[in-house]
Amino acid sequence: MNRIIYLDNAATTRLNPKVLDSMLPYLKESYGNPSSIHFLGRENKKAIDKAREQVAKSLNAQFNEIFFTGGGSESDNWAIKGVAFANESKGKHIITTNIEHHAVLHTCKYLEKYGFEITYLPVKSNGIIDIEDLKKAIREDTILISVMFANNEIGTIQPIKEIGEIAREKGIYFHTDAVQAIGHIPIDVKELNIDLLSLSAHKFNGPKGVGVLYIKSGVNILSMIHGGGQERGKRAGTENVAGIVGLGEAIEIATKDIEKKSKYLITLRDRTIKELINRIPDTILNGDPKKRLPGNINVCFKYIEGESILLMLDMKGLAASSGSACTSGSLKPSHVLLAIGLPHEIAHGSLRLTLSEETTDKDMEYLLEVLPPIVENLRKMSPLIKNK
Amino acid sequence: MEEYSKKVMDHFFNPRNVGVIEDADAIGEVGNPVCGDIMKMYLKIKDNVITEIKFQTFGCGAAVATSSMVTEMVKGKTLEQALEITNKNVAEALDGLPPIKMHCSNLAESAIKAAIDDYRKKNDHRK
Numbered sequence: 001m002n003r004i005i006y007l008d009n010a011a012t013t014r015l016n017p018k019v020l021d022s023m024l025p026y027l028k029e030s031y032g033n034p035s036s037i038h039f040l041g042r043e044n045k046k047a048i049d050k051a052r053e054q055v056a057k058s059l060n061a062q063f064n065e066i067f068f069t070g071g072g073s074e075s076d077n078w079a080i081k082g083v084a085f086a087n088e089s090k091g092k093h094i095i096t097t098n099i100e101h102h103a104v105l106h107t108c109k110y111l112e113k114y115g116f117e118i119t120y121l122p123v124k125s126n127g128i129i130d131i132e133d134l135k136k137a138i139r140e141d142t143i144l145i146s147v148m149f150a151n152n153e154i155g156t157i158q159p160i161k162e163i164g165e166i167a168r169e170k171g172i173y174f175h176t177d178a179v180q181a182i183g184h185i186p187i188d189v190k191e192l193n194i195d196l197l198s199l200s201a202h203k204f205n206g207p208k209g210v211g212v213l214y215i216k217s218g219v220n221i222l223s224m225i226h227g228g229g230q231e232r233g234k235r236a237g238t239e240n241v242a243g244i245v246g247l248g249e250a251i252e253i254a255t256k257d258i259e260k261k262s263k264y265l266i267t268l269r270d271r272t273i274k275e276l277i278n279r280i281p282d283t284i285l286n287g288d289p290k291k292r293l294p295g296n297i298n299v300c301f302k303y304i305e306g307e308s309i310l311l312m313l314d315m316k317g318l319a320a321s322s323g324s325a326c327t328s329g330s331l332k333p334s335h336v337l338l339a340i341g342l343p344h345e346i347a348h349g350s351l352r353l354t355l356s357e358e359t360t361d362k363d364m365e366y367l368l369e370v371l372p373p374i375v376e377n378l379r380k381m382s383p384l385i386k387n388k
Numbered sequence: 389m390e391e392y393s394k395k396v397m398d399h400f401f402n403p404r405n406v407g408v409i410e411d412a413d414a415i416g417e418v419g420n421p422v423c424g425d426i427m428k429m430y431l432k433i434k435d436n437v438i439t440e441i442k443f444q445t446f447g448c449g450a451a452v453a454t455s456s457m458v459t460e461m462v463k464g465k466t467l468e469q470a471l472e473i474t475n476k477n478v479a480e481a482l483d484g485l486p487p488i489k490m491h492c493s494n495l496a497e498s499a500i501k502a503a504i505d506d507y508r509k510k511n512d513h514r515k
Contacts, residue, residue: 305424307448311400324424324448333424345421345446381406381452383417383428383444 003317005363009203009295010152010180010354011321015246016205022249023207026242034239035228044241051248055212058255059197060188067213067231068244069224072179072200073103075213078235079175079196080107082221083144084116087173091141097121097129097158099336100148103198104177108146121147125341126288127156134166144173149181149197153323153336153352154287155296157185164193173219179203179211183254184293185262195219199251201243206250210243261357265294268355272364273297279372286337286350295355298323300342303385304349304378312374318367323350345384392449393483399453404460407442414510416503419495425451427499429459433507436466443499450489454478458496467504473497 006014026047032040034048048068055066069075084094096108098120108118119137121129129147138145145167150157160176167174175196178187183204189197197214201207215221215234227236277283282302301309306322313320323334324347332338333347353367379385392400409430419425425447432440441463445455458478462470475493479485485493 303446305447305451308400308452311397311449315401343421344424348421348424348446381403381444382446383426384421384446 003366005318005359005366007318007320007353007355007359007363007367009356010155010293010352012202012208013205013356014358015202015207016250016253018253019206019246019250023242023246026245030241034241035230044239047241047245048239051244054248054252055214058182058251059214060190061214062217064232065214065217067215067224067235068239068247069211069213069235070240071209071211072101072177072198072203074224075198075200075211076101076103076177077107078213078224079198079215079221080104080144080146081111082224083173083175083196083219084111085114086220086222087143088116091139091143092116093119093139093142094144094146095119095121095134095137095142096146097123097148098339099123099127099151099154100146101152101177101179104146104148105335123156123339126291127151127154127286127336127340128288128291129158131159131162131166134163138166138170138172142170142172144175146175146177149176149178149187150185150293150296151287151336152180153334153350154298154340155180155293155354156287157181157291157293160194161192167195168193180293183251184258184295186255186258189214189216196221201247201250204250204254207243207246210240210247212247262294264357265355265359268359268361268364269294269297272353272355272368273299275364275368276371279368280375284342284346286340286342293354295359297353297355298350300337300346300350301375301379302346302349303382304375306348306350308378309349309351309374312378313371316370316374318370321352321354323352324348390486390488392453392486395457395481395483396450396453396485399456399482400449403443403452403456405442405456405463406444408444409440409442412442414503414507416499416501416506418498418502419447419451421446424448425492425495427451427455427495429455429499429503431503431507433467436468438462438465438467438470447492447495448489450485450492451495453482454485454493454496455499457481458500462500467507470500471504473500 034044182199200211224235284300286298306324337347412430413433414431417428428444443455475497479493
């Protein structure tokens with residue numbers, strides 16, 4: 001393999017070397033427990049506080065509204081279960097969408113076993129909810145609305161501000177899974193009326209295994225982990241100091257140049273999409289062409305299957321992803337692609353390319369050179385297409 | 389995710405016997421687009437022996453590799469011998485498959501059976 005081109009940044013990103021440097025002291029000489037009274041403990045406590053300040057600033061939140069967790073899935077679980085069980089005397093109805101990440105969907109399914117009723121809003125063919133559907137779904141006993149900021153597969157961005165306004169007006173808590181959005185599009189929790197927000201460090205060049213749940217002060221939520229007094233008693237356990245420090249550093253770096261970064265990515269993304277459609281017949285763009293994450297490309301090539309495309313790209317040094325059954329670990333293709341109305345056989349042929357600011361024009365040229373013959377060869381093998 | 393064996397990768401990247409036989413004596417098609425795998429086998433049969441075989445497959449790496457492998461295994465065999473080949477044999481010939489992919493080898497076995505069924509039905513008619 002002579003080249004490595006990483007186009008799977010929605011799965012995870014490369015750790016920024018500056019972030020790694022910021023973490024190293026807490027994996028080496030500064031090994032104290034942040035809860036300890038002595039100087040090593042105090043030093044670690046200070047490091048966590050600094051990271052909390054960095055996160056708060058990036059989201060326009062308050063210092064004491066930031067809670068560190070073990071990652072995006074934990075944050076989603078905590079937000080939904082924590083709000084549901086703390087407020088069940090008020091009502092047991094929750095509204096979400098049918099394109100959420102499984103950390104949200106499976107948590108909602110779990111709550112159904114405890115008598116909660118969940119409305120799964122459908123999305124339009126561009127992957128965006130209809131705000132009227134949301135208004136109609138709200139009931140007297142609705143206690144929580146959970147709608148993802150941007151989708152992990154097709155990159156579509158939901159009308160978060162409008163949802164926030166509706167939730168505020170009706171006095172319903174609003175949670176958003178912003179795992180894919182943070183560090184890629186500007187987010188201001190106050191302006192958007194967000195009550196709870198999940199994020200994960202490794203999606204913006206931070207370390208894996210650490211995330212945040214933003215909880216607006218005053219939100220009635222249960223504790224995630226019972227134990228010591230860490231995270232103001234809401235999420236006990238000795239802190240992952242190095243991870244938290246890395247998250248703080250990464251979010252500060254990621255949110256700093258957001259405008260410049262996204263401008264670059266949008267140009268690269270749109271040019272690549274246009275060329276893919278030009279060069280490969282029977283190619284469909286999934287999701288909204290404009291209201292999508294700057295680095296997200298998701299296309300379907302008719303008549304072929306996604307995993308086969310990935311293996312072929314892998315041979316050429318290109319790392320990408322798909323929503324086919326074989327890559328989802330089940331026999332069903334991605335629930336997101338089905339939700340936007342794709343038939344099964346087309347949904348199986350999806351390819352997701354997620355770029356980063358390290359992705360170059362040259363990388364995309366190489367992709368556009370190697371991909372068309374791969375699709376052509378697989379189609380030659382396909383019984384779904386009439387070959388000459 | 390779990391890695392494919394070298395043999396699976398070889399059969400995926402260099403599949404044997406891909407294509408269509410226009411004047412096939414038997415055709416077997418199994419699978420469906422919903423689960424993401426379709427296998428189509430074309431056979432030429434002479435004196436009860438499979439003399440030529442081609443396949444077309446829509447599916448993942450394991451589906452392509454098992455199709456390719458099974459065509460090699462049945463070529464030159466009598467129909468009875470071909471019917472004895474099980475999905476387990478196909479998977480073993482590929483040095484194993486990840487557990488989640490075992491259903492793909494199932495398709496290979498079924499595709500051969502479907503083709504031979506097709507042949508026998510057609511020939512019963514001629515009698």
